[in-house]
Amino acid sequence: MSLPLGFTSQLSDLLRVGKGFSLAAQxxxxxxxxxxxxxxxxATLAARAPVLAGLQEQLFAESRYGGKKSVLLVLQAMDTAGKGGIVSRVVGAVDPQGVKLKTFKAPTDEEKEHDFLWRVRPAAPGPGMLGVFDRSHYEDVLIHRVHGWADEAEIERRYAAINDxxxxxxxxGTTIVKVMLNLGPDEQLARLSARLHDPTKYWKYSPTDLDEREFWxxxxxxxxxxxxxxxxxxxxxxVVPADKKWYARMAVQEILIEAMRGMNLHWPAGDYDLAHERSRLVGA
Amino acid sequence: MSLPLGFTSQLSDLLRVGKGFSLAAQxxxxxxxxxxxxxxxxATLAARAPVLAGLQEQLFAESRYGGKKSVLLVLQAMDTAGKGGIVSRVVGAVDPQGVKLKTFKAPTDEEKEHDFLWRVRPAAPGPGMLGVFDRSHYEDVLIHRVHGWADEAEIERRYAAINDxxxxxxxxGTTIVKVMLNLGPDEQLARLSARLHDPTKYWKYSPTDLDEREFWxxxxxxxxxxxxxxxxxxxxxxVVPADKKWYARMAVQEILIEAMRGMNLHWPAGDYDLAHERSRLVGA
Known part of the structure; x- marks a missing residue:
């Protein structure tokens, strides 16, 4: 497969977490x-948007004729890393009819009474949909581990439950793409500062962002x-380098395109008699 | 209020259904x-997209600090009139995080056991959201009236129930914008024909489209x-003239913008001590 203009590698190969991966070295x-x-x-983000949208339309079309395939994009990151920008700028180029977005916040009291996957299962995308998790079941092995809300044995159990x-x-039939936006601490500080110096961004800031930063x-x-x-x-x-917003968006878009190209999607034929319907039109 | 470039009237005035309105004369x-x-x-659609997206972000931001406002766009039309295009091209410019789209299909057996509004109420947008109904509770006074699935008295009851x-x-707190995309029968025929002569569109065609056409x-x-x-x-x-797709999209976008401008939206201040948080950042 030839690479799109400007790319020197297939990003889904280059950024994929394989054996021996070290986050610290990224x-x-x-x-x-x-x-x-x-x-x-x-320019690449804009030029490739119709490609992603077209693949999603094809996925959606297949589902109307019995196709079971779907896509799930899982987004995890430190605060301000740009999850929201991925949703608005990358996913936003896809027809809203084909998107199922779920933002996971701190669990409710009801959710806490159940296993951690209880609230996640119903959020999975149905046939034809591009599902997006803004945060996810991975919070239960990330913040829970950092703050010791679950012990080591429980965290290990969760890894296995997640894999299952x-x-x-x-x-x-779900193609799963899990993305960690890898932000540097200096860039985070700059972005938090920006939120505290722009009245149109005050609402995005929370004092807990700084609290969590101490646990980097x-x-x-x-x-x-x-x-x-x-x-x-x-x-x-x-793992997508995220200090440059433009790069992170373009990279996630490309990883999604590459994943969906691998799904072998086709435009479905109708379930009606094409010649007959064409002749009906003539008299209509 | 001055009009944006190219406009000769405020569309929400011009296209609004008032006293003495006659659909046949449109x-x-x-x-x-x-x-x-x-x-x-x-060009206008592209240029105004960030305006609509910005208003929606402000609506969303307000909701994070207790705001109760929301918007509901109701879309009704004959088949092929372009509801899908409004969703993808107009609503699609808004951050997916702020959109709640509900597509109403023929009611399920469970839905049929309830009053016609039963399935509609939970689909209404929550605070901060732009809700979109692709078809709606109006099907219950449109197709039901056309096919006599409800008698005159029941249709009258439904009008009143809808108004309540x-x-x-x-x-x-919901600002309601109801749009009928007004397509002409000749243009519908051309669009149905296009669907039957393009393999990427076969999946969008249904023989029932032609059946319903007879009841125009x-x-x-x-x-x-x-x-x-x-x-x-x-x-x-x-009522938006819909034979020109470009016009219908631009017009619905503008009507939404005008409606949201009337909502008196503001960027919320945070609920934290701004000076204190700024000083915390210095040491972080």
Missing amino acids: PTDAASGFDGKKVDGV FEAELADG PDYMNAYQRAFEHTSTERAPWY | PTDAASGFDGKKVDGV FEAELADG PDYMNAYQRAFEHTSTERAPWY
């Missing part, structure tokens, strides 16, 4: 696999461990 | 209130009656 400010500047990346759950989704190394450890246990053949993790 | 192929060609309309329901939504005058009567009974001060109908 750059946060790189434009990995792309030979261009911001202006080129922004994701394998079940994959068996049902613990979070990075928790991510590393999660990757080791849950980056599987059928539900791989991708 | 053009389907006009570009009412716009002094431009397709190329200008397409919509007034309740408005009381709760009955549908127009049912719309006229529905407008007379349910175009209220707080939940007005807009």
Whole structure:
């Protein structure tokens, strides 16, 4: 497969978490696999948007004629890393009719009474849909690990439960793409500061963002461990450098396109007699 | 308020269904209130997209600090009139996080056991959201009237129930915009034909589209009656000429913008001590 203009690698290969992966060794400010500047990346994002939208339409069309396939994009990251921007700028290019977005917040009292996957299962995308998890079941092995809300044995149990759950989704026809937006701490500080100096952004700031920032190394450890246990053949993790917003958006878009190209999608024929319907039209 | 470039009227005034409105007298192929060609309309749609997206972000931001306001866009039309295009091209420019889309299909057996509004109430947008109904509770006074699935007295009861329901939504903070995309029968025939001559569109065609087409005058009567009974001060109908897709999209976008401008939205201040948080950042 030839690469689109500007790319020097297939991003889904380059950014995929494989054996021996070390999060600590990953750059946060790189434009990995792309030979261009911001202006080129922004142009690429715009140029490739119809490609992603077209693949999703094909997925949706298949589902109308019995297709069972779907896509699930899982987004995890430190605060301000740009999950929202991925949703609005990458997913936003796809027809809203084909998107099922679920934002996971701190669990409710009812949700806490159940196993951690209880609230996640109903949020999985149905046939034809691009599902997006803004945060996800991974919070239960990330923040829970960092703050010791679950002990080591429980965290291990959860890794296994997650793998079983994701394998079940994959068996049902869901292509899973898990993305960690890898932000550097300096860039986070700059973005938090920006939120506190722009009245149109005050509402996005929360004092807990700074509280959690103090646990940065613990979070990075928790991510590393999660990757080791849950980056599987059928539900791989991708770690995307996120200091450059334009790069992160373009990269996630490209990873989705590559994943969906692998789904072997086709435009369905109708379930009606084409010649007969054409002749009916003539008299209508 | 000055008009945006190219507009000769405020569309929410011009296209609003008021006293004495006659659907039969409305053009389907006009570009009412716009002094431009397709190329200008397409440019206007693109240029105004960030305005709509910005208003929606403000609505969403308000809701994070206790705001109760929301918007509900109701879309009704004959088949192929372009509801899907409004969703993908107009609503699609808004952040998916702020959109709640509900597509109403033929009711399920469970839904049929309840009053017609039973399935509609839970689909109403929560605070901060732009809700979109692709078809709606109006099917129950349109197709039901056309095919005699409900008698005249029941249809009359439904008009009143709809007005009560919509007034309740408005009381709760929802700005309601109801749009009928007014397609001409010749243009419908051309679009149906296009679907039967393009393999990427076969999946969009259904033989029932042609069946329903035979009831065109009955549908127009049912719309006229529905407008007379349910175009209220707080939940007005807009009839948008829809033979020109570019115009219909631009017009619905503009009507939404005008409606949201009337909501008096503001960026919320945070609920934290700004000076204190800024000083915390310095040491972080």
